[in-house]
Amino acid sequence: MHLEIKSDFLVIGSGIGGLTFALKAAKSGTVTIITKRGVSESATFYAQGGIASVWSKEDSFESHIKDTLDAGAGLCRKDIVDMVVRGAPERIQELISLGVEFSKRPISAANGNIEELELDLGKEGGHSKRRIIHATDLTGKAVEDALVNAVNADPNITVYENHIAVDLITHSKFVAPSDKEMVWGSYVLDKSSGTVKTFLAKATILATGGAGKVYLFTSNPDVATGDGIAMAYRIGADIANMEFIQFHPTCLYHSKAKSFLISEALRGEGAVLKTKDGGAFMRRHHPMADLAPRDIVARAIDFELKKSGDDCVFLDISHKNAAFLKDRFPNIHRKCLEFNIDITKDLIPVVPAAHYTCGGVRTDRDGATSATRLYAIGEAACTGLHGANRLASNSLLEALVFAGRASLHAAEVVKNTSSIIPSIP
Ligand code: SIN
Secondary structure: OOOEEEEEEEEEOOOHHHHHHHHHHOOOOOEEEEOOOOOOOOHHHHOOOOEEOOOOOOOOHHHHHHHHHHHOOOOOOHHHHHHHHHHHHHHHHHHHHHOOOOOEEEEEOOOOOEEEEEEOEEOOOOOOOOOEEOOOOOHHHHHHHHHHHHHHOOOOEEEEOOEEEEEEEEHHHHOOOOOOOEEEEEEEEEOOOOEEEEEEEEEEEEOOOOOHHHOOOEOOOOOOOOHHHHHHHHOOOOEEOOOOEEEEEEEEOOOOOOOOEOOOHHHHOOOEEEOOOOOEOHHHOOOOHHHOOHHHHHHHHHHHHHHHOOOOEEEEOOOOOHHHHHHHOHHHHHHHHHOOOOOOOOOEEEEEEEEEEOOEEEOOOOOEOOOEOEEEOHHHEEOOOOOOOOOOOOHHHHHHHHHHHHHHHHHHHHHOOOOOOOOOO
């Protein structure tokens, strides 16, 4: 049995990048999404921290740009950083319009009465201002749920769950090799029937996430196996910066905990990294101490562990009000309790773990790759935003901005492409 499914846009992956692209592209054509497990299963779903955006009057685009460039250790593309940072507030508004309920805090009037609510802004490593828009510590779930609801309601979008992309279909496989490869779609394994289906499209979008599962210890879900990057590599598309794998400083260290992140937002609210003897050590490593960029904190922990021979370090936020902690970090509080760790009283054992693939399929400002009709968005892409080390909470933001731009670019390509398979001479 040979099955062939055709649409204008083929989106591989169903995290924030893929779903946002699909919703926008569906305004100008038919969209097929394939995803290797359930539609929500993605790194996005597990994102805790939030989305970085200049929001408060005390903040500025210049400051967010500088923090991104500093974290990226001189290897970011400045024009991309500028574009993404300035595009953030509009993208946040779009998510709010879609129904994402970000956490809010009351603004008090001079007489002490509560006048209205405003978005609560968190802080994370490398940020000089509070600018992390979040939904408690379950930001990814809040965003993914809203996007999935919108996708399910869109008649122009069809989702194929439990379908794994195997390889890209290229012009040169059927016609003749050329300097610039053209992509026609993807061969896809339907896990339930065991058949390989042919998905053809005028534009193919890799929103397949990163490759964290290459590492034994990672914060990533099992689906983060880098297959989109590998497929692009196999057709000769440009890949860049794969050596820059970001290690998150604080994954829960417990024999029964699998890939559970202790968000950097805890350090944003005052948590302090300590060695077993209770000594805080980050000030010895960087002037920003516990809120230094992520690569610096992860290396500092590694240094301390090698020096002491211990298995982990500890995060201490027990000095904060217990009610505040339960309200701000309900997920982390609940999950740690499963392992008999009460974050309101106990030290939290943590270690660094592979967290984010800064490199990926190289794209231009519109998410277009070096192959015609192939786009990459989100962690699968290397847009130039992150350089050698991504600034915290810039990843969901990057996916939103590039999904929007790529959808416009790809819509033009689709409009000007009369047939998925060009006439073969
Ligand atoms: C975190 O919550 O610490 C992770 C945020 C991110 O990876 O940007």
